[in-house]
Amino acid sequence: MDKRQITLKSIAKALNLSPSTVSRAMKDHPAISAKTKALVREYAEKYKYKPNTLAIRLRTNRNNTIGVIVPEVVHFFFSTVLAGIQEETEKGNYNIIFCHSNEDYEREVKSVETLLDARVCGILASQSKTTASFEHFQEIVDSNIALV
Structure with missing residues (x-):
């Protein structure tokens, strides 16, 4: 995977999760299991995920x-x-x-x-x-x- 272009959607696709689940896991939402949070965070760290600050600003x-x-x-x-x-x-x-x-x-x-x-x-x-x-x-x- 191209590290420069990793997004929540690409993480979701790779882990067979919905983008909203990935987003909530990254934000430590209580409705997401600890196992899923760990899986998402591990993947995000491995591929050096950085939030899209422009999207957040919008x-x-x-x-x-x-x-x-x-x-x-x-x-x-x-x-x-x-x-x-x-x-x-x-x-x-x-x-x-x-x-x-x-x-x-x-x-x-x-x-x-x-x-x-x-x-x-x-x-x-x-x-x-x-x-x-x-x-x-x-x-x-x-x-x-x-x-x-």
């Missing part, structure tokens, strides 16, 4: 991704802040999309658009020195996305 309408916009990456302050953000987001099982505005207003606006298109659940932003209008940040607030 189903739950949640993506656990935070956007970060900084004006400079070479500055010690921002590189330290980014390292801290990465460390904390890993604890909460969040991902980061990082945008660098390079102290340019137009790039900052484009970064906001990119993060909104990516459907992030929150944005941490440090505005550039050239930011004169804040309408792009208002769009984040209007979209009910957390903005810090």
